[in-house]
Amino acid sequence: MPKGSKAEMTIMRTIGVIDSHTGGEPTRVVITGAPATSGPMADRLAYLRDERDDFRRSVVLEPRGSDVMVGALITDSHEPDCACGVIFFNNVGYLGMCGHGLIGVVATLAYLGRIGSGEHRFDTPVGVVSAVLHPDGSVALTNVPSHRAVAGFAVDVPGIGLVEGDIAWGGNWFFLVKSPAHELAMNRVGELIHAAHAIRVAVNGAGHPEVDHVEFFGPGQSGGDSRNFVLCPGNAYDRSPCGTGTSAKLACLAADGKLAEGADWVQESIVGSSFTGRYRWLDRDAVTILPQITGKAHVMAESTLLMAEDDPFAEGISIQ
Numbered sequence: 323m324p325k326g327s328k329a330e331m332t333i334m335r336t337i338g339v340i341d342s343h344t345g346g347e348p349t350r351v352v353i354t355g356a357p358a359t360s361g362p363m364a365d366r367l368a369y370l371r372d373e374r375d376d377f378r379r380s381v382v383l384e385p386r387g388s389d390v391m392v393g394a395l396i397t398d399s400h401e402p403d404c405a406c407g408v409i410f411f412n413n414v415g416y417l418g419m420c421g422h423g424l425i426g427v428v429a430t431l432a433y434l435g436r437i438g439s440g441e442h443r444f445d446t447p448v449g450v451v452s453a454v455l456h457p458d459g460s461v462a463l464t465n466v467p468s469h470r471a472v473a474g475f476a477v478d479v480p481g482i483g484l485v486e487g488d489i490a491w492g493g494n495w496f497f498l499v500k501s502p503a504h505e506l507a508m509n510r511v512g513e514l515i516h517a518a519h520a521i522r523v524a525v526n527g528a529g530h531p532e533v534d535h536v537e538f539f540g541p542g543q544s545g546g547d548s549r550n551f552v553l554c555p556g557n558a559y560d561r562s563p564c565g566t567g568t569s570a571k572l573a574c575l576a577a578d579g580k581l582a583e584g585a586d587w588v589q590e591s592i593v594g595s596s597f598t599g600r601y602r603w604l605d606r607d608a609v610t611i612l613p614q615i616t617g618k619a620h621v622m623a624e625s626t627l628l629m630a631e632d633d634p635f636a637e638g639i640s641i642q
Contacts (some may be wrong), residue, residue, distance in 0.1 A: 334636060335383060337627040338539075340433065342426040344619040345595030346561035349426030350381060351394045353434070355627075362400050363407050364447040367416050370409065371394075376637045378411045383638025386627050389558040392423045396431075399445040405437060414556035418448035419493030421565010421597075421615050423459045423546040428634045429619035439633050441477055447592050463556040468492040468573040468601075472530075474500075479524040482517060489530055492569030492613065496535045496552075497525045502594040504594055506540040511559060514538065518553035537567050540548060546588035546596050562617070563591040569613035572601045579607045 337355035341348060357374045359366035370377060382391040389411075397407040408427055410417040417423075424444060431437045432455055443452045446466075454462040472489040475497075479485045487499040501522065504514060518536040523531050538551040552560040552567045560567070568589045575581035587599045601611040629636040 329475060329482070330629045332632055334629045334631045334633075336629070339381065339625055339627060340430045340621060341623040341625070342429050342619045342621045344422035344425045344429075344562050344617055345591055346390050346507065346593045347422045347424045347591075347598065348388075349394055349430075349619070350387065350391055351396060351427055351430040353396060355492075356395050356397075359397055363397075363409060363445050366397065366407070367409050367447045370411075371416055378416070379433050379634060379638035379640065380548060382411065382413055383520075383640065385635055385639065387413075387638070389556060390561065392417070392420055394420070394423050394427050396427070399444045401443070401450055403443055404445040404450060405431070405442040407448060412554065412556055413558060415446075416557075417494060419446050419451065419466055419566055421463055421493065421564040421567075421569065422560070422617065422619075424451060424453060424463055424565065425615075425617050426619040428455050428461045429621055432459075433621045440483050443474065460616055460618045462614055463567065465569045465613045465615060466493050467604055468569040468575050468613050469608065470570075470577045473574075473577065475525070475530075477521075477524045477528045479520050481520060484637075485521055485524070488574045489525075489533060490570035490573050492571075492573060493537055493566035495530075495532045496537050496567055496570040497521060497530075497533045498537045498570060498574055499539070503540065504538045504551070506538060506551050508592065511551075511592070514551050515553060515557060515559060518551070518559075519557055522553065535564075535567060537564070537571070539571075542588065542590050544590055544594050544596065546590035548587075549590040549592065551592045559592065561593050562595055563589040563590060563597040565597065565615045566601045568615055572599050572613045573609070573611050576601055576603070576606055576611050617628075
């Protein structure tokens with residue numbers, strides 16, 4: 323575009339992004355154009371949430387993004403031994419951690435030539451996590467300590483009946499449904515979203531407002547140990563097997579004695595992609611584990627988002 327043109331002069335700001343997907347779930351990494359932040363990552367998240375939420379909306383909401391898009395802001399790290407800081411966000415707010423997103427961040431940094439094969443540490447709002455980038459491009463993410471908080475929680479859900487499951491932390495809070503069973507097939511996604519949303523409302527109303535993810539499980543269909551369906555905040559479903567959701571699942575398996583320390587658990591997603599999970603014990607008495615999730619991301623696009631002064635949707639189309 324010629325310098326000084328009218329179209330150029332209407333541009334309010336630009337944001338440079340790189341898009342990837344991890345097992346089908348997109349991650350949009352912001353590399354330029356973000357608001358300046360400082361201090362611990364939790365404080366930076368709070369600043370963006372309370373003072374500059376226009377940034378999140380511009381990046382991931384329609385018309386530039388979509389409900390399924392997860393954003394990742396790369397910052398300098400508050401911790402001296404980390405490659406960078408990362409703040410994750412989606413269509414309705416901010417995430418403490420995001421497993422598929424961190425794998426996407428690693429792939430993006432490798433694409434940019436900022437990191438190579440080997441182990442790297444990342445500063446997140448819920449703590450430091452590490453990841454090993456293998457020569458084949460796969461990433462082994464060591465997540466935050468995970469645990470099951472409540473076992474066998476039962477709640478009556480209108481239109482469904484009695485639902486039983488576990489409440490667990492894997493970097494986000496999950497309700498992992500044990501019963502009743504649901505058919506996990508792509509042609510049932512609409513029904514699954516409706517059921518998971520109803521369950522989340524009921525669980526929140528029964529005294530667990532921290533739960534913002536709901537996870538269904540069924541038999542593996544592509545050689546995995548299990549297939550899942552994860553409903554994220556904002557009612558978008560996870561196309562990947564969900565890194566934090568798989569971590570929560572590993573915590574429940576460990577608590578029930580159903581998976582040995584160091585053994586592999588292959589978790590399939592609703593679209594058929596898979597992560598391989600394993601764990602080591604941190605505290606058997608507190609039933610706390612350190613999960614490791616291995617998956618692979620693929621870089622899809624490098625682009626610049628343009629927000630013009632006269633664009634009524636420069637800050638996205640809000641779904642709330």
